Amino acid sequence: MLNLKVAGEQAQEALGAALAAASPPSCVIYLIGDLGAGKTTLVRGFIHALGHKEAVKSPTYTLLEPYDLPDRRCYHLDLYRLAAPEELEYLGIRDLLQPAATLLVEWPKRGEGELPPPDLVVEIGHDGECRQVQIKSHSKKGNNLLQAADLAAWN
Amino acid sequence: MLVLGIETSCDETGVALYESSAGLLSHTLYSQVDIHADYGGVVPELASRDHVRKTLPLIAEVLADAGVRRNQIEGVAYTSGPGLVGALLVGAAIGRSLAWALEIPAVPVHHMEGHLLAPMLEDDCPEFPFIALLVSGGHTQLVEVSGVGRYRLLGESLDDAAGEAFDKTAKMLGLPYPGGPELARVAAQGDPGRFRFPRPMTDRPGLDFSFSGLKTFALNTMHKELPDHHTLDEQQVMQTRADIARAFEDAVVDTLVIKCRRAVRESGCKRLVLAGGVSANRQLREKIQQTLKREGGRAYYPRPAFCTDNGAMIAYAGWQRLKAGQHEPLRFNAQPRWQLGDLSAVRA
Numbered sequence: 001m002l003n004l005k006v007a008g009e010q011a012q013e014a015l016g017a018a019l020a021a022a023s024p025p026s027c028v029i030y031l032i033g034d035l036g037a038g039k040t041t042l043v044r045g046f047i048h049a050l051g052h053k054e055a056v057k058s059p060t061y062t063l064l065e066p067y068d069l070p071d072r073r074c075y076h077l078d079l080y081r082l083a084a085p086e087e088l089e090y091l092g093i094r095d096l097l098q099p100a101a102t103l104l105v106e107w108p109k110r111g112e113g114e115l116p117p118p119d120l121v122v123e124i125g126h127d128g129e130c131r132q133v134q135i136k137s138h139s140k141k142g143n144n145l146l147q148a149a150d151l152a153a154w155n
Numbered sequence: 156m157l158v159l160g161i162e163t164s165c166d167e168t169g170v171a172l173y174e175s176s177a178g179l180l181s182h183t184l185y186s187q188v189d190i191h192a193d194y195g196g197v198v199p200e201l202a203s204r205d206h207v208r209k210t211l212p213l214i215a216e217v218l219a220d221a222g223v224r225r226n227q228i229e230g231v232a233y234t235s236g237p238g239l240v241g242a243l244l245v246g247a248a249i250g251r252s253l254a255w256a257l258e259i260p261a262v263p264v265h266h267m268e269g270h271l272l273a274p275m276l277e278d279d280c281p282e283f284p285f286i287a288l289l290v291s292g293g294h295t296q297l298v299e300v301s302g303v304g305r306y307r308l309l310g311e312s313l314d315d316a317a318g319e320a321f322d323k324t325a326k327m328l329g330l331p332y333p334g335g336p337e338l339a340r341v342a343a344q345g346d347p348g349r350f351r352f353p354r355p356m357t358d359r360p361g362l363d364f365s366f367s368g369l370k371t372f373a374l375n376t377m378h379k380e381l382p383d384h385h386t387l388d389e390q391q392v393m394q395t396r397a398d399i400a401r402a403f404e405d406a407v408v409d410t411l412v413i414k415c416r417r418a419v420r421e422s423g424c425k426r427l428v429l430a431g432g433v434s435a436n437r438q439l440r441e442k443i444q445q446t447l448k449r450e451g452g453r454a455y456y457p458r459p460a461f462c463t464d465n466g467a468m469i470a471y472a473g474w475q476r477l478k479a480g481q482h483e484p485l486r487f488n489a490q491p492r493w494q495l496g497d498l499s500a501v502r503a
Contacts (some may be wrong), residue, residue, distance in 0.1 A: 009368070035323045036374035038313065040367065055313040058367065060323075061165075061293035063239065064491070088243035129375050 002146065003155075004133045004154035006124075012038045012131065016045025017147060019120075022149035025072035026100030027141055028116050032106040033124030038131055039106045042122065043076050046104060050074065059106075064091050079110040088114040111138040120145060157223065158230045159253070160470025161210060163246030164238030164266045165293070168209040170464030172221045172228075173474050182467040184460070185209045204426055206245040214253075217466075228257060230482075232473020235263030236490030251487040260482035262473045267495050269468035271300050273461040275469055281455045283428040285368060286418050290334065290411065290439075291431035291463070292318035293394035295364050297418050300428075303475045304500040309418050310362025317407055318433045320366035324373045324403050328396050338400050339436055345401025346394075350376060352406035357413045362416065362421075366407065373403050385501045406437045416446050423490035425452025432463045475501055 006012050017030070023046075031039040031072060044056040050069040059065040059078040067074040075096050082088070088111050096103065108115055119142035127133040133154070137143045157180075162169035171182035218225060233250030238245055247263065250254050254261035271287050274280050284301040286309070295312035315323070318335055325334025328341070352372050355365045379389070387395065415427060427447055433439065434456060447454040461467060476482075479501045 009371075034374075035327055036371045038371070044314075056316045057312065060318060060319050061316060062237075126374075126378060128378065129162060147297060 001137075002068055002135045002151065002155075004135070004151060005127065006038075006131045006133050006154060007129075009038070009041055011148045011154070012041040013045030013048070015133065015151070016042040016047075018149050018153075019122075020049040022145050023102065024141060024145070025102065027119045027145065029105070030118040030121045031104065031124070032108070032121065033131075034126070037124040037126070039124060040078075042124070043104050043106075047074060047076065064096075064131035064155070073099075075101060075103050077103065077105045077111075079105065079107040082107070082110040085111045085114040105148045107141040118142070156472060157227055157228045158232055158470050158474040158477060159214065159217075159228045159250075160264075160466045160468070160473055161231070161233040161246045162266070162464055162466045162469045163206040163210065163242050164165070164234045164236070165242060167296040167464045168206045169399050169464055169469070170210065170213040170217050171466035171470040172217050172223065173467065173470035174485040175474060175478065179467055179470075180223070182460075182465060182470075183213050183216050183220070184465055185213060187364040192437065201251060206242055210245065210249050213466075214249075218333060226257060228253075229259055230473065230477040231252070231257075231259065232469050232477070233261070233262050233487075234266045234269065234469050235488065236265065236493035237239050237277055238489075238491060240489050240491045243275070243491065245295035247487040247489050251483065251485075255485060260477055261487075262476045262482050263487070264472045264476070265493055266307070266464075266469075267294070267298075267497065268498060269465075269472045270303070270430050271298060271306060271419060271428075272303065272472045272475065273430055273465075273468040274457045276461055276467055277455075277457055278493055281428055284422075284424050285426035285428050285455070286415070286422060286424050288411065288415055288418075288434075288443075289431045290429075290466075292315045292316055292322060292335075292433075294431060295366070295411075295416060297362050298495065299418075299424065302500065303472075303479075304498050305352060306495045306498065308495055309422070310364065310414060311365060312364040314365050314367035315370065317366055317411065318431070320370050320407065323370050324400075324406055327370075327374055327377060330350070334343060335433065335456075336435070339404055339438070341397050342400035342404040342438075344394075345397035345399070349398040350402035352376075352402045354360060354406055354410045354413060355397075357410055362414050362418055364410065366410075369403060369406055373399055376402075395422075404438060408436070408442055410498070411439060412442045412446050415443060416450065419450050419452060421445070426455065427452065428455045428457070430457055430462050431491050434462050435459055454488045
């Protein structure tokens, strides 16, 4: 488990980019934190680092935004508006996992039971205007990711 | 030509009948959301997205209301994107099959084209070209509309939609989600001078928006002014919340107004249509009206029922395409991602 201190939007994006650089094409990352914590900001850094040039919009309304990236397919999910985990069927969640892809999931609790288990859980808390970011690995893949990621800047 | 319109792109199920000479004959909507609190987003529930159960009864309802029989329908228009794929497929499957059974043409409609043409449903409608500001829980876009199918995206939100920022900030302030309208109500009690929030992306050229930072700014202000163990009494807490709401609303409204003014000046087009759920916001309406007046132009507002998702706009947009001879062969598809710029223009 890692505890990092992140100051500002750019640093949050850079953290996303650092995780992306170490991530395998197939992995599942949960993002936990209050509204305004910076979950989508971290995801923006992650997706831009993998070669996406355009905007990374909030998926709160659409629930899901797909990205075709040079080395993988990546899905950004925001389950905030989900009333029941079964609603994930409406999004075709099973199709998203075949073939393997990267899943970045905000508000994963609302999809409990229907979501694939995470390799990594990123939890963002408040510390004044800064953010405390806790990253926990939940699999061998997650361990490898954390070992390969260059996170020295935030330690 | 009598056209049936079906809208099922997201949470609402909308159905309408439009007739080329008589205009809109009937329209109806199924929504879980209180009609008075209908801007800035909706709370989706399994039931509200269950278009399968809603669409056919709604079609029966508009037919009865308009006093026409099913076999008098001459064309079917359904929303085929963008939106949630499961929701879109329901409307597409019902619309296409109904057209097949009745041996009439069917046409897929772009949801945003529906919104852009919705002002044409009103008696007092703008002439082409006009600028449209679409602001809702899902979209914030400035579009130049030169004719049916002739759209140019001038700018859009790079992160959160304006309505989404309203809803999320309302939630942070302890209001129920989605709380955009409530936030506006609380803001009316706020002191406009106490806090000043930034006007994102107004200090550089361009017509894009960004509202995500405002949400974070509101959160940081709240943490600073209302810490967990605060020494303020209840009245002071309420006032601080109202002041934050006011600063937030002012920032969003100003930002939208600044970009609209810029779009009007840059394009030279002095007609501006305000649509989408957030266009119900009183501050926004007033300031847009004043601004357009000062620019020597005019603002248009479709009635609230046509600002949010509805079947009438789909029936109308579909009619425009059907009368130009467009229709879909015996197949259908949903396009969850669909750029407005990919649409074909319709010759008048």
